[in-house]
Amino acid sequence: MSSTPDSGAEVSQQLPGPDWPPHIHSGRSIGHFHGAFLVAALPALLAGTVLFGLRSLLVCGLGVAGALIGERICQAAGRCDPPGAARRAHRLDAAVIGLLLALTLPVSVAWQVPIVGGLAAVVIGKGLLGGLGNQLWHPALVGWAILQLLFGPQVSPARYPVLARGHLVTGFISVTADSTDFFGFEASSPPPGIEAWSMRRPIELVSQFYRSDLETNRDAGSLLELFRDYLPPWSDTIRGHVAGGIGETCLPALLLGGLFLAYRGYIRWRLPVATLVTVAVLVAIWPIHTGRPASPGGVEMTALLPLLHTENGLPVGAAVVLFHLTGGGLWLGCVLLATDPISSPLTGRGQMVFGVGLGILIVVIRCNGWSDALPGGTYWAILGMSTIVPLIDRFTSRRVLGTRL
Amino acid sequence: MGLLGRYRGCFGGMHLPDGKAETLRRPIRDLPTPPRLRVPLAQSLEAPAVARVRTGDQVTAGQVIADPSGKGAVPIHAPVDATVGGFTTVDTPWSEEVPAVELQPTAKAPAPVPDAPIQLPTCNLAELLETASAAGIELQDGPQTTPQSHVEWIIVNALESEPLQTANLRSLIERPDEVISTAGWLHRTARAEHVTLVVDRRRRVLAGESASLRRATRGTAVRVVGLPDKYPQSFPMLLARSITGREVPYRQSPMDVGVWVIDVCDLLAILRAVGAGRPHTHEIVTVTGDAVERPGNYRMPLGVAVADVARHVGVHATAARVIAGSLLSGPAIRHLQTVLTNRLRALVFTRVPTPASRPPLGCIRCGLCVDHCPVGIDPRALLDLVERRRFDRVARRYPAACLDCGLCSYVCPSYLPVMRAVQRSRRHVLDA
Numbered sequence: 001m002s003s004t005p006d007s008g009a010e011v012s013q014q015l016p017g018p019d020w021p022p023h024i025h026s027g028r029s030i031g032h033f034h035g036a037f038l039v040a041a042l043p044a045l046l047a048g049t050v051l052f053g054l055r056s057l058l059v060c061g062l063g064v065a066g067a068l069i070g071e072r073i074c075q076a077a078g079r080c081d082p083p084g085a086a087r088r089a090h091r092l093d094a095a096v097i098g099l100l101l102a103l104t105l106p107v108s109v110a111w112q113v114p115i116v117g118g119l120a121a122v123v124i125g126k127g128l129l130g131g132l133g134n135q136l137w138h139p140a141l142v143g144w145a146i147l148q149l150l151f152g153p154q155v156s157p158a159r160y161p162v163l164a165r166g167h168l169v170t171g172f173i174s175v176t177a178d179s180t181d182f183f184g185f186e187a188s189s190p191p192p193g194i195e196a197w198s199m200r201r202p203i204e205l206v207s208q209f210y211r212s213d214l215e216t217n218r219d220a221g222s223l224l225e226l227f228r229d230y231l232p233p234w235s236d237t238i239r240g241h242v243a244g245g246i247g248e249t250c251l252p253a254l255l256l257g258g259l260f261l262a263y264r265g266y267i268r269w270r271l272p273v274a275t276l277v278t279v280a281v282l283v284a285i286w287p288i289h290t291g292r293p294a295s296p297g298g299v300e301m302t303a304l305l306p307l308l309h310t311e312n313g314l315p316v317g318a319a320v321v322l323f324h325l326t327g328g329g330l331w332l333g334c335v336l337l338a339t340d341p342i343s344s345p346l347t348g349r350g351q352m353v354f355g356v357g358l359g360i361l362i363v364v365i366r367c368n369g370w371s372d373a374l375p376g377g378t379y380w381a382i383l384g385m386s387t388i389v390p391l392i393d394r395f396t397s398r399r400v401l402g403t404r405l
Numbered sequence: 406m407g408l409l410g411r412y413r414g415c416f417g418g419m420h421l422p423d424g425k426a427e428t429l430r431r432p433i434r435d436l437p438t439p440p441r442l443r444v445p446l447a448q449s450l451e452a453p454a455v456a457r458v459r460t461g462d463q464v465t466a467g468q469v470i471a472d473p474s475g476k477g478a479v480p481i482h483a484p485v486d487a488t489v490g491g492f493t494t495v496d497t498p499w500s501e502e503v504p505a506v507e508l509q510p511t512a513k514a515p516a517p518v519p520d521a522p523i524q525l526p527t528c529n530l531a532e533l534l535e536t537a538s539a540a541g542i543e544l545q546d547g548p549q550t551t552p553q554s555h556v557e558w559i560i561v562n563a564l565e566s567e568p569l570q571t572a573n574l575r576s577l578i579e580r581p582d583e584v585i586s587t588a589g590w591l592h593r594t595a596r597a598e599h600v601t602l603v604v605d606r607r608r609r610v611l612a613g614e615s616a617s618l619r620r621a622t623r624g625t626a627v628r629v630v631g632l633p634d635k636y637p638q639s640f641p642m643l644l645a646r647s648i649t650g651r652e653v654p655y656r657q658s659p660m661d662v663g664v665w666v667i668d669v670c671d672l673l674a675i676l677r678a679v680g681a682g683r684p685h686t687h688e689i690v691t692v693t694g695d696a697v698e699r700p701g702n703y704r705m706p707l708g709v710a711v712a713d714v715a716r717h718v719g720v721h722a723t724a725a726r727v728i729a730g731s732l733l734s735g736p737a738i739r740h741l742q743t744v745l746t747n748r749l750r751a752l753v754f755t756r757v758p759t760p761a762s763r764p765p766l767g768c769i770r771c772g773l774c775v776d777h778c779p780v781g782i783d784p785r786a787l788l789d790l791v792e793r794r795r796f797d798r799v800a801r802r803y804p805a806a807c808l809d810c811g812l813c814s815y816v817c818p819s820y821l822p823v824m825r826a827v828q829r830s831r832r833h834v835l836d837a
Contacts, residue, residue, distance in 0.1 A: 020825060022733040022811035023726065023755075024568075030766050030818045086766050133767040133819075266771075341771040346783070348776075398781035400803040401416075401642065402655040 031085070033341065034092035036266045040257030041099050041336060047240055047250030052107035053163055053171050053196075056246045059114050060102040066118025067098025073119075074127035093132060094122050100140040100336060103247025104329060104379065105147075107173055108161055109154050113147060120146040137386045138343045141379050148376070156375035159198040160243035164190035171195040184233040185241040199243040202231045203327030203366065206320055209289050210367045213300050222291025224311040227319050234319065237326045248332045258335035267339040271351040271358075275334040276325060278359025283324040286367050290316070330362065333378035343386040350389075350396035357392075358385045415643040417779045418635040419812055421733075423568045428693050429608075431701040433575055436717055438485050442508040442708035443495045446471050446481060448543065448747040453504050454481050462489045463511075467684050470506055479541045484686035484706030485510045495744040498729035498736050505744065508708065523583075523680035525590045530556065533594050533679060540678030541685040543747060546641045546659055546666045548595075556595040557663035558649050561588045561602045561672055564632055564639035567731040570751040572689045573669040574608065575702045577618075584669055585621035587676040592626050595665070599628070601648050603639075606631035636733065637810035641666035643779055656805050670750070690714075690745065694753040696724035705745065712741040714752060725758040733811035766819040774813035774823055780806045784813040788826035796833050804830035 048056040071094035075087075098118040105114060121143025129135045129142065147155045159178075163171040165185055176198040182188045190197065200219070205226060208218045220226035236242055240250030247254070261267040284307035289300050303309035309317030324330075338344060338358055345354050358381055364370070365377035374380045447453040454471035464470055464483040471481040487508035495505040528536075534548060548556055561584065563577045577584055585602070592600035602618075618629055632638055632647060642653050645664040653659050659666050667675075670689055677683045686707055693700040698719030705714065711727055727738040730751055745752070774784040783802060790799050807827045814824040 020822070021728075021731075021735055021737075022815045022824065023728050023735075023737065024732050024815065025820070026816045028816070028818050029820070030769055033769065033771060033818060089766055131767070133769045342769050346770060346772040346775050346785070397783055398416075398775065398778075400655070400782055400806045401646070401780035402653050402657070402806055403803050405652060405654060 029085075030089045031092055033266055034089065034096050036261055036264060037096045037336065037340075038092065038099065040261045040266075041096070041103060041247065043253035043256045044103055044247035044250060044332065044336070045099065047253035048103065048107070048246035050168050051163060051240050051250060052161070052246055053169060053173055055173060056107050058111070059105060059107060059109060059246060060099055062111060063102030063105070063114035063118045064095050064098035066115035067094040067101070067122045068118075069115075070094060070119040070122030070127070073123055077127070090132060094118075094126070097121050097126065097139045097143070100138075100247075101143045101147075103332060103336075104140070104144050104245045104376070105155060106157060106160050106244070107246055108157065109151070113151050113154055116150065117143045117147045119143075133342055135342060136389065137383050138337055138340045141337060141383050141386075144376070144379055145383065152375075159200055161196040161198050162241055162243060163196050164188070164194065166190075167195040182232065185236050185239070186233075199232070201243045201328065202237060202323050204371060205230055206323050206327070207366050207369065207371050209291075209320075210286070211369045212289060213291075215369075220291075222311070223288070223309075223316045223320065224314065225291065227314075227316060231323070234322055234326070237323065242327075244327075245329065245332070247336075248329045251326060251331055254331045254335050258339075261335075261339065267341075268348060268351055270348050271339055271344060271355040272334040274352050274355025275338065275359045275362070276330070278356045279330065279363055280321055280325055282360065282363040283321050283367070284317075286363060288317075288320060288367075324363075324366070328366070329376055329378040333362075333382055334358065337379070338382045338385070343382075343389060345389055345392045345396060347393075347396050347398055349398075350392045353392050353396055354385055354389070357388075358382060361385060412630055412632055412647050414633050414635060415638050415647060415779045416781060417777045417812070418566075418638055418643075419777050419816070420633075420635045421568045423634070424693070425569060425571050425574075427700050428569070428571045428691050428702055429575060429578070431575075433579060433689055433702040433704055436703045436705040436709065436714065438510045438512070438706060439709060439713040440509065441490070442484065442487065442510065442706060443493060443505040443710070443744050444470065444481060444484070444508060444708035445495055445497055445503045445505045445744055445746055447500070447503050448479075448497075452478060454478060456492065456504075456506055458489045458506065460489055460491045463487075464489060464508070467686065469684075470508075479538050479543055481506075481707070482541050482684040482686050483508060484708065486512050496739065496742070497744055497746045498738055498749065499746070503744075505708070523676060525587065525676070525680045528594060528679075530595045533591075533675070536679050537675050540674070540683070541747075542671065542674050542678060544667065544671065545748070548660055548665060555663055556597045556660075556665045557599070558645075558651075558665070559588065559592055559595065559597045559600040560641075560644050560648055560664060560666045561600070561627075562639055562641070562644060562666055562668040564603045564605055564634060564644070566605075566634045566636040566639040567733070567751070568636065569693050569732065569753055570691050570730075572691045572702050572750045574605065575691075576669045576673060576689060577604070580673065581617045582621045583676060584672060585618065585625060585627050587672050588627045589625040591667075591672070591675070597665070599649075600626050602627055602629045603644060603648065604629060604631055605634040607634055636812065637779055637808060640779070640808050640810065642808060655803060685747075688745070688747060688749060690749055691751040692718050692754075693751070694724075694728075694755040696721045696754040696756045707745075707747065709745050710741065711738055711743050711745065711752070714745070715741065715754065718754075720754045721756065723756050724754045726755050728753040728755065731811075733815055734809045765821045768819055768821060771818060773816040773818065777812045777816050779810060779812070780808060782807060782813075782827060784823040784827050787830045788821060788823050791826040791829050796830070799830035800834050800837070802830070805834045807831050 102114045121139045125139030125142030161173040161176045173196045176196045177194040179197045179199040220230045262269045287304050288306045306317035361381035452475035456471045458470045468483045469480045487510045490507040490509045494502045641659045645659040651662040674685045687704045729735045
């Protein structure tokens, strides 16, 4: 429709040039973004190394290596040889993708899993699904989903190994003991010759209580029993001595990374905060079964407002909320993965909508018993929300000054 | 006005490193009259004025040398006593091949500025505007000679959020009483309801708000307001919103909502024109940058070439670029014979070379341009549309609201030509 002589291609060539304002630049380039995410992921990697042993470093290194190989393949296949700065930016991006992917994996995966994951994440998630800046989903999560299909039981096993007291960092995770006599990191010493406990994810055990007793084979008889006999203390969940992926469990490390990103302006606080608040509120009001009745054949008890539910004077319901807030991949997901600029909305309002939607999806997956079909519910939820980001962007654009008065 | 009576800053924007300390400290000085002045007959984009002098004529300072030809244009006056040397064409920062009158000044020293107290007459707004226009003052954001709308709010702008530029603030520091009394007089003349002097919140003590300004405002209608100096808060559209709470409708100007934003230099020009009958022939320009040996604010006549300025302020041989106006939105000057015009408030000589061509890396949707845009445009979307040549879709993104602040390109981590794309779309919308 336009008959104007100059084309868009010319616009691209006019800047950066000597003649066009602005004559100064903030000095912050894409490389700073990727570098910031890399730095923000380092505390989680460090915590993972302490909690799950040196093998974490191997898994993460292989993930990054796989991603870098994938980047190489992409450039070879595209026959593009981007100039130095762009090549560095692409490599850094691939390294971030590989590292974030590896952080979601349990330390016990076979060595080829992170390599395949990193490769798939970059080649398929980044290269084939649009290239840097155009992909709909976070490449690391695409890689994770592919791994889930290829190596399901390895990527989300029933039991995760966690190093026992006195064996941190250097402990060997393949010598594990069942966690039946595990009463918290501080309280339990491992049997001789055992360096790690093998545990179930607390969030899975809690999620069992959303389905009725008849549908599921619960480990614990009632919520009270669950918290008393089966789950580690909540403090362990926060510190990260709990079943989960390498970078998923240690919340202070993730918080540190997130605060760094937010403080330097690479992410905005709205998205993760909206997610966490939504999860907390929804879980607090989502009805939960509390356990078998005292007499056989009776109807199972249900707490309609879990937050206020107490048993024997103990705030069991509040504990449910706390375990939801700290368990699973929630923090890694909403701090380091969902905040990725490419696959999240542009405006603050859009990010708020994204965060609330993400929280709803996570709670629905966990509390409807979809966790069995969709292990790693947070990541599926992020993939799902990223799918509708163009829609969110469309309805949350900023009002231009002077219009729609 | 925001909660608790505090003034709400504009959306987005950014605090930039401003480098103003050096030029703010020094008094405004006169630039010696160069041996040759080439006064352009068109200051910006309007039709050139028609010269009324001939080669060899003797002109005195303040004499009209060219009559306006178009509507809203202003006459042009000789800045100094001079002989008309001929007619030529010059390049200005904004346009090329502009017809100009060449003057050869006869007096070496610039005309001394009489310091006699200036009496402001009682008149009405139409007379005031006519006098100002006849004196060669172009009021871009001001009311037209036949005012259609009533001026309700006068905002005297001493904020200057552009980096490096201090011409307005320095003028305020030197002449607080004159600025306040002229603002009060303007308020009475235009029968406005409010008059507000906006200063930089961080520098209001420097601007004398604590002592001399407060003393000067006592008993007048003038209110002094401090705003954060984040760029581009000092643009008229944003000032009108922050100070009065009135939002300027799309594709209209602040005058359409009854707000007249006038900067301190223009206000003092009106004072001289109306009070002393002196036409507007000199402009105060902040000459600064890392290649300048003697930075400061200089009063320079119309028709001075960049080379004359450079010779006087002492520019290092290593200077790589000269930028007219703001570093974020002003044009780069192509050659040293470029002639300075009206409404130029800063001239920056810098050693920082042209940035080596950085390959655009592709948008990563970081949202920085959206976050920092003071008017809420989505520059990233416009860039996408322009690159795909979907000009049919640009209008619904309101590119004409763009203020040319340049922040979108400034913050873009991919070095994308975002600002150019917005300007292209705006041109498309305005031409349609």
